[in-house]
Amino acid sequence: MNVIREKIAEGVYFSHIKTDKYKSGRLIVNLVSSVTKDNVTKRSILAAVLRQSPRSFESFSELNIELSSLYGASLYSDTAKIGDNYVLTLGSSFLNDTALPKGVSVTNRIAEIMAGVIFNPKIENGAFKDDILAVEKENLREAIMSEINDKRRYAVRRAIETYFGEDGYAIPTDGYAEDLDEINGENLYKEYKELLKTAAVEIIYDGSLSPDEIKKLFAEGFSKIENRAPISAENKAAPKKEKTVVREKSDVKQAKEVMLFICPNAGTPVLKVMSALYGGTPFSFLFKEVREKQSLCYYCSSSYVRSKNMMIVESGVDNAKTEKAENEIINQFENLKKGTFTDSDLENTKQYLKSLCKTVEDAPSTYLDRYLSDMILKTEGLEKEAEKIDKVTREDVISAAKETTLVGIYSLGNFDNE
Amino acid sequence: MNEFFKYEKIEHKSGLKILLLLMKGFKTSYAVLGANYGSVDTEFIRDGKKLSVPAGTAHFLEHKLFENEDCDAFSRYAETGASANAFTSFDKTCYLFRTTDNFKKSLEILLDFSLNPYFSEETVAKEQGIIAEEIKMYRDNPGWQAFFGMLGGMYKNHPVKTDIAGSEESIAKITPKILYDCYNAFYNVNNMVLAVSGKIDKEEILSVCDEMIKPQKKVEIEKISPQEPEEIVKNRVITEMTGVIPVYALGYKEKIGNDILRQELLSSIVLDMFAGDISPLYKRMYNSGIINDSFSAEVFSGRDYLSFVFEGEGGNAERVAEEIEKEASALRNNFPKELFEIAKRELYGRNARAFDGVESLGNLSVSMYFAGHEPLDAVKIIETITAEEAENYFKKILNPNRSVLSVAGNGGIK
Structure with a gap:
């Protein structure tokens, strides 16, 4: 694979996977950070709230309508752990120009929407909007509770939790249902600011267009964030302890x-x-x-x-x-x-x-x-x-x-x- | 129309149909051999003789075919580095592998084990144990339980209501003779298709087929379509489960027209407009917490059945059912035309993206072939669907008397 990786802002890397064999392209923006028991639930809910609240759309419904109009582009936010790092991903998959009617292109518009999701959410008086937050809190609570519906996945998580114990690796990606009540628009906004300041960022584009426009959008967005000082987690070996x-x-x-x-x-x-x-x-x-x-x-x-x-x-x-x-x-x-x-x-x-x-x-x-x-x-x-x-x-x-x-x-x- | 892949259909002298789907720039080759035989085919006429077989036979046969007298297929594929598997769905059985090297050898293995069955009392008995475990595993899965509960409430006779793997009781009735009977009926190469996608060496594929497949005498198979009434069986189904968050499946049984593929695509567009994440209904239910991210709306269909299915997790099943029924009635004479083009583009995009995967393209081509279509037919048909057609169709669907609400878990249902 032909990959070009370059630094486009402090702690922000842009990788272009050059290939024209696919009819679809992908763009993923990954905010990589360490996480503790105290902030994991905020990070997890932040992923959901951001997906639903870009300022330039009246509601998530208008956002989804535009994505569908862009020939069924997907837009998702997700959280995952890669070793001890916590990764908040905003991603999209969309059609390349070669699969679209002549003269139509959606890639740059999708990058613009994604930049809006990350840099320009609906904030009022230094806080995320209560109505959106309330819905997403309930959503996350239900998602955490329903983990038990998939016994195979549940068993693996419990196995890791029982062995790793207090080690950070045991922290569940979705966070803790009991911590949801304490989250409000203000403290979530603070967490958001903190994440944008401290996350190491990996942006990856694989698609057939020139990546210049996309690169520019995110380089500008991250350059505007003051005092960026990325810290990612150090990946530790598994603890040695009794069985x-x-x-x-x-x-x-x-x-x-x-x-x-x-x-x-x-x-x-x-x-x-x-x-x-x-x-x-x-x-x-x-x-x-x-x-x-x-x-x-x-x-x-x-x-x-x-x-x-x-x-x-x-x-x-x-x-x-x-x-x-x-x-x-x-x-x-x-x-x-x-x-x-x-x-x-x-x-x-x-x-x-x-x-x-x-x-x-x-x-x-x-x-x-x-x-x-x-x-x-x-x-x-x-x-x-x-x-x-x-x-x-x-x-x-x-x-x-x-x-x-x-x-x-x-x-x-x-x-x-x- | 854009060129998504290079397609060629070959009629091999043995009777086997071969679909070649060349994907430029790919290093992987994917081969899938399909039999037009799925879990719903429990009654059929072969050369004038009617046969009825236990539920789960197609799936059982798939498991057993993977193993012949000398050794199982997996061990043989081991030498080639290919990743191999097989699956049975409601309407077909597929044997597949994916590889970057040793394609020829892998294809030889695929054709060899699938064309040379070996079933004995002993191996059948052993497999009954393995499949019983598989069936049990699904019993702990509330989504699966809710879905099949719904099908049971919806279909009186149609075998689609039965788990693909059958039940512990039904598979206990399977014998080597039943397996041979079904094999001889449905695994005749004249009724099968081989699709190869990704990197393609046509000469190699044909020479392996020439060598491995002897021409077979055609067999006449008539699948017996069950007499299924338009009505449902019951409108509420509860499957008690503890230690889970309840899962619901709400289904609407629909009438089948003459052109099932077109109806499926039309149904997808209309459903997206009605309850997809672009719809006012979705927005209302999401914002009021009646549904959550787990909610989905799907068209569930096959050769002779089609239904709309709404699924989700949580205790609000009755509320969801109520809202859906209310909205269907409100929109019947007030169809949201402004969403039509949007939903159509969404469906086009979803279909076109499936052409990027060797597996998805290969499997799709097999399904389309058995339905009497070419791989690109769906994206072509989408283009021709009109808003007027969608509006007229919407008037005829989502009849409240044909809906079934099924819940697995406890609570959430009256």
């Missing part, structure tokens, strides 16, 4: 089991291969042995979180079989340590991962996500990663596995004896 085991009772038909493993500093390529060989492909230990041969789970897989050197194993298990499944998952990891995989298992896994690295280039939103996290975590891009994956040996994998420890078990199920 946590938590079993939570819930009236579910299928139990969820999440296991956290902390890996050594063996580098992302080795650990990705290890995790994929263990449970990241349909021909891995977990898939073949635990799911297929022993029919213990409907799903059972591992994934690697590179910002924390952590491997997460997730499984959906019959309530009565959780203990058996748990033992078998651990048993399979012991097999991995003993190296009971063939050379072709290893080669196939590497081939699979390398192919994934390449296909990401044809999936623009995945590519953007990966590029953004490389910029934030200061990590190597996919091409380098693919090259290094190619060189991973059996010994690399076994020695990394030997130093990997199971640190947390969380299960949610309809257990009899609790």
Whole structure:
């Protein structure tokens, strides 16, 4: 991929991914900052309020009407964590000129709308408007409460929360429902000013037009903010502590089991291969042995979180079989340590991962996500990663596995004896 | 019309239809082999003989086909680096892979396992356990429960009301013989389609097909459309669940015209004008907290069914239903024409953006093929839909006597 990255204002970087193969383009503006338990809920609600309150539109409804008129452009705000960084994203996906009627272009207008969303929200007397805030507070409260509707996601978040405890990594992206009451138009406006002043900014455009207009809009916008002093969070390693085991009772038909493993500093390529060989492909230990041969789970897989050197194993298990499944998952990891995989298992896994690295280039939103996290975590891009994956040996994998420890078990199920 | 991709349709000598969708600049190739056979096809006539099979058979067959006598497809794909999968929907079954290297070998594997079935008592029994777990998983999902609750209230006979995977009881009735019967009916290459999107090497694809696919004798399949009344079964459905925030699904059962694709597109435009985020109704409900971000309005349709579905989370299901019914009646003779062009552009944009993904383009082409259309037909038809047509259509839909409100969870319903 041909990417040009340049600094356009203090702590503001603009990246242009040059390609004309897509019919649609994307523009994402990412405000990267650290976050604490005290301000996470404000940051989370801020994302929602900003999306709904650009000053130049009477209401979100008029904004949506214009977006639809721009041939169905999307506009969303979102919050996520990349390692210890909290990222507030405003993003849009829209048609490039090549997919539009002759003479029509929407890109620059969308950038203008987005700049309005970020720099020029509806503020009255130093405060966000109460009516918009009230609706979004209720919205966020309901979103936080309904996390429980997706048991798989809920279980992963709870597993991280129970192991990481007071560590910042355990702070939930959406914030806390109980903190919503204290948020008002004034303190939210203060938080907004603070964020614009202190966030490191990554703007990424992938589309077929010249990025000059877009760059200019955001360079001007950020240059007007006084005393900009970006501070992003330092990404910390996962804490080393005693293993946590938590079993939570819930009236579910299928139990969820999440296991956290902390890996050594063996580098992302080795650990990705290890995790994929263990449970990241349909021909891995977990898939073949635990799911297929022993029919213990409907799903059972591992994934690697590179910002924390952590491997997460997730499984959906019959309530009565959780203990058996748990033992078998651990048993399979012991097999991995003993190296009971063939050379072709290893080669196939590497081939699979390398192919994934390449296909990401044809999936623009995945590519953007990966590029953004490389910029934030200061990590190597996919091409380098693919090259290094190619060189991973059996010994690399076994020695990394030997130093990997199971640190947390969380299960949610309809257990009899609790 | 813009050129979105380079398209070619080939009739292979074996009877298989091949769709080539070349996407310039892409490194990935995506192949999807589709059978015109989904969960709704539980009754059909094959060469004059009527067959009825248990709910969930199409999905079960998909799982089992992935595995033949020697080893499962996943292990074979392992050698190529391809990411492979399969899925069953209401109206089709698809086997797919995506890769940047070893395309030829991957295509050989795809054609080999899908054209050489092996089902035994033992493997069927094992799969019953795995699929039972899959069905259970969905029982913990209130969105899924609300949706199928709604379908159950809406359709008296149509098999679309049944979970794609079937039930633990229905899959227990599946035998190797049933699987072979369905396979021989629906996996005849004359009734199948192979779509390849992204990077394309036409000669290679054709030579693999020449080598792997023997011409097959056509089989005559007649799918039996169920006799479905216009009326609904019941207008309120509750699925009790604890430990969840309630989820609702409100559906309106609609009549089907002759041109289902056009009706689907027309329905999307009208629905967006009525309850999309550009509509006055949406603004009112959102600002008063009756709905939240989780609210969505969708057209749910297939070969012989179409309904409007409004879904969301929270305890306001009855209020949402009331507001929607009121608005439908208010707009029946006061159609918001000013939103028509806007909704039409929105739909065009959404369709055109789907052409950017190898998977979305490949899957879309298979669906369009089975519906008797070319991949670009939808964007072409959108252009021809008029405001007058939309206004007339709106007068005929959203009949309050054909609506079903379903809630999974507790509370929120009278």
